[in-house]
Amino acid sequence: MWSYTEKMMEYFRNPKNVGEIENPDAVGEVGSIVCGDALKLTLKIDPETHVIIDAKFKTFGCASAIASSSALTEMIIGKTIEEASKITNQDIANFLGGLPEQKMHCSVMGMEALEAAIENYYTKKGIKRIVGEKDRIVCKCFNVTEKSILKAIELNNLKSVNDVTHFTKAGGGCGKCRGDIEKIIKDFWSGKEKFDFSKMTNVEKIKIVEKILNEDINPRLKEDGGFIELIDVSEDSIKLKFLGACSTCPASSSTFSSVVEKTLKDKIFGKFKVELM
Amino acid sequence: MEKVVYLDNNATTQVAEEVKIEMDKFFSKLYGNPSSMHFFGGQVQKYIDEAREKVAKLIGAEPSEIIFTSCGTESNSTAIYSAIRLFPHKKHIITTSVEHPAIFNLCKYLETQGYRVTYIGVDENGMLDISEIEKAISSDTAIVSVMWANNEIGVIYPVEEIADVCKKKGVLFHTDAVQAVGKIPINMSLNKIDMLSVSGHKLHAPKGIGFLYLRKGTPFVPFLIGGHQERGRRAGTENVPYIVGLGKACELAYKNIELENTYVRKLRDMLEEGIISKIDYVRINSKNALRLPNTTSVSFGYVEGESILLMLSEKGICASTGSACSSGSLEPSHVLMAMKVPMIYAHGTVRFSLSIYNTEDDINYLLEVLPTIIKRLREISPFGEGKPIFGIDSCNNHSHNH
Numbered sequence: 001m002w003s004y005t006e007k008m009m010e011y012f013r014n015p016k017n018v019g020e021i022e023n024p025d026a027v028g029e030v031g032s033i034v035c036g037d038a039l040k041l042t043l044k045i046d047p048e049t050h051v052i053i054d055a056k057f058k059t060f061g062c063a064s065a066i067a068s069s070s071a072l073t074e075m076i077i078g079k080t081i082e083e084a085s086k087i088t089n090q091d092i093a094n095f096l097g098g099l100p101e102q103k104m105h106c107s108v109m110g111m112e113a114l115e116a117a118i119e120n121y122y123t124k125k126g127i128k129r130i131v132g133e134k135d136r137i138v139c140k141c142f143n144v145t146e147k148s149i150l151k152a153i154e155l156n157n158l159k160s161v162n163d164v165t166h167f168t169k170a171g172g173g174c175g176k177c178r179g180d181i182e183k184i185i186k187d188f189w190s191g192k193e194k195f196d197f198s199k200m201t202n203v204e205k206i207k208i209v210e211k212i213l214n215e216d217i218n219p220r221l222k223e224d225g226g227f228i229e230l231i232d233v234s235e236d237s238i239k240l241k242f243l244g245a246c247s248t249c250p251a252s253s254s255t256f257s258s259v260v261e262k263t264l265k266d267k268i269f270g271k272f273k274v275e276l277m
Numbered sequence: 278m279e280k281v282v283y284l285d286n287n288a289t290t291q292v293a294e295e296v297k298i299e300m301d302k303f304f305s306k307l308y309g310n311p312s313s314m315h316f317f318g319g320q321v322q323k324y325i326d327e328a329r330e331k332v333a334k335l336i337g338a339e340p341s342e343i344i345f346t347s348c349g350t351e352s353n354s355t356a357i358y359s360a361i362r363l364f365p366h367k368k369h370i371i372t373t374s375v376e377h378p379a380i381f382n383l384c385k386y387l388e389t390q391g392y393r394v395t396y397i398g399v400d401e402n403g404m405l406d407i408s409e410i411e412k413a414i415s416s417d418t419a420i421v422s423v424m425w426a427n428n429e430i431g432v433i434y435p436v437e438e439i440a441d442v443c444k445k446k447g448v449l450f451h452t453d454a455v456q457a458v459g460k461i462p463i464n465m466s467l468n469k470i471d472m473l474s475v476s477g478h479k480l481h482a483p484k485g486i487g488f489l490y491l492r493k494g495t496p497f498v499p500f501l502i503g504g505h506q507e508r509g510r511r512a513g514t515e516n517v518p519y520i521v522g523l524g525k526a527c528e529l530a531y532k533n534i535e536l537e538n539t540y541v542r543k544l545r546d547m548l549e550e551g552i553i554s555k556i557d558y559v560r561i562n563s564k565n566a567l568r569l570p571n572t573t574s575v576s577f578g579y580v581e582g583e584s585i586l587l588m589l590s591e592k593g594i595c596a597s598t599g600s601a602c603s604s605g606s607l608e609p610s611h612v613l614m615a616m617k618v619p620m621i622y623a624h625g626t627v628r629f630s631l632s633i634y635n636t637e638d639d640i641n642y643l644l645e646v647l648p649t650i651i652k653r654l655r656e657i658s659p660f661g662e663g664k665p666i667f668g669i670d671s672c673n674n675h676s677h678n679h
Binding site for chain 2: 009012013015018020029030031032033034035036037038039040058059060061062063065066143
């Protein structure tokens with residue numbers, strides 16, 4: 001039997017916010033009945049303030065999947081979309097007092113449903129957002145994308161294929177993609193080791209950040225008429241500023257975290273902040 | 278927990294009171310080693326002999342054909358390794374896709390050691406086709422191993438007929454009978470099975486004792502090598518209290534075999550009928566196959582097995598799932614996958630396994646609690662009758678084997 005925390009069991013026994021909101025402002029559906037767990041998240045969002053007024057879930061899955069879904073709804077009600085989008089699977093697991101390693105994928109499902117709902121919200125509003133290019137499905141048994149795997153590796157400091165399986169389920173079915181996952185892990189960590197923020201001089205930092213902005217970030221922002229500029233670097237931070245269409249776009253802070261910050265953190269290893277001036 | 282309703286007897290059983298009493302004096306009174314020259318050890322031997330006779334009687338064997346082991350898994354490993362060491366040039370094994378991990382994972386391991394393993398599949402009722410086994414046998418086949426009854430779905434396999442086929446082809450045949458012995462009548466004098474594995478704790482003996490039946494005249498290489506115990510076929514000082522306990526448990530099982538097939542079967546059927554009449558979207562797996570009288574595998578649509586188990590557990594009811602999340606792996610059980618159980622059901626499977634110690638009250642209590650649990654979980658589930666099932670598209674273009 002799993003060692004579930006008392007708090008998790010309580011959220012399983014008496015889950016809060018079960019159900020579906022009528023005429024929701026956002027819907028996130030992830031997982032499937034075939035894969036063994038699935039979550040439908042519906043949100044009511046204040047159009048002025050972008051605050052999540054209400055959240056309800058319906059979950060097919062094990063006890064920790066139900067508890068994670070309920071925890072997620074509790075965590076996001078009252079937050080703005082932008083604040084909510086910063087919630088990670090670790091936050092969900094921590095809220096429940098921790099989850100067994102093999103059940104971490106339940107918390108990842110919560111995070112992904114929220115991402116899907118936010119995506120759905122922006123699409124409905126007609127706000128174009130830049131989405132990642134790593135939507136390739138790596139694990140075909142559980143329908144897990146490269147993006148999800150990379151996110152789990154980064155957030156949870158995963159180093160082995162088994163770690164990735166525990167957190168995302170990827171590789172836990174037929175096992176055919178395990179070689180692929182191993183390569184993703186290797187590439188992720190080897191890329192990081194080339195640029196260690198703490199070991200670089202300020203001149204090196206400026207050169208590398210400028211290079212990443214020019215090659216990886218600005219070409220994508222320019223498609224929507226915006227771009228981003230490097231203002232300064234310090235011992236532990238990179239300071240940037242949006243210009244053009246980005247400086248007035250309501251989705252710019254989400255672009256900042258999902259594209260700018262993400263790309264820099266992908267390419268440069270070590271502890272540092274990415275700040276928007 | 279106040280009330281405990283134990284419906285997980287295929288996992289393990291309670292030790293019969295009579296067995297416990299019988300074992301007691303062999304811990305601190307008659308604790309001698311039967312191999313010793315002195316009277317104190319020597320006097321123990323006759324109790325082992327008696328136990329061996331009781332065990333042999335339960336399965337219609339000769340006492341000399343019984344080798345005591347530590348568990349069902351040891352018996353299984355002994356049988357398979359004996360065959361492959363007897364015929365080191367033969368590199369092929371035949372088994373089924375629904376074996377217990379004690380055989381399944383051993384075969385998976387042997388595949389990494391240069392062996393070729395054929396896993397015979399089953400149909401949607403969990404039944405297998407003997408002609409497939411016959412076709413798979415070649416001059417390279419060292420052994421065929423097919424379970425007598427399946428632990429998850431309770432299906433009984435035609436092992437006696439398979440043994441005939443193997444005999445005709447000159448190949449050794451072993452059966453993992455851990456779930457069958459004590460639940461259905463077995464008479465080894467009427468068949469040609471070479472080796473048969475049994476575990477004590479599935480028939481009201483304690484954990485840590487089992488035996489391997491080895492037909493007289495069957496070539497054999499021991500697994501544990503050392504002393505001369507068990508006529509040199511299984512070294513290691515005899516586990517006297519447990520052997521005596523197993524003997525008593527087999528004596529009781531012989532007496533109770535009728536009850537298993539009348540009283541226990543009636544309770545099981547009552548449970549199935551109750552579930553079908555009280556809950557929608559259920560399927561009894563392998564309902565139309567020949568099954569053990571004590572086992573039922575029930576799949577509940579649109580809900581997940583672990584959630585059902587935990588909610589049952591909160592009410593003091595013990596059962597188990599054949600599906601993924603409870604066992605640490607992520608796919609539904611290999612047995613249900615081999616049977617291609619429909620996807621809306623596969624993950625919501627619960628196994629109830631009864632014993633003679635269960636009562637009608639137990640079943641009534643389960644039938645009172647279960648419909649509420651399923652109803653509650655279906656309220657939480659996004660799936661249900663007439664509701665769109667999302668996420669399927671990406672799953673349809675790969676093989677899930679559901």
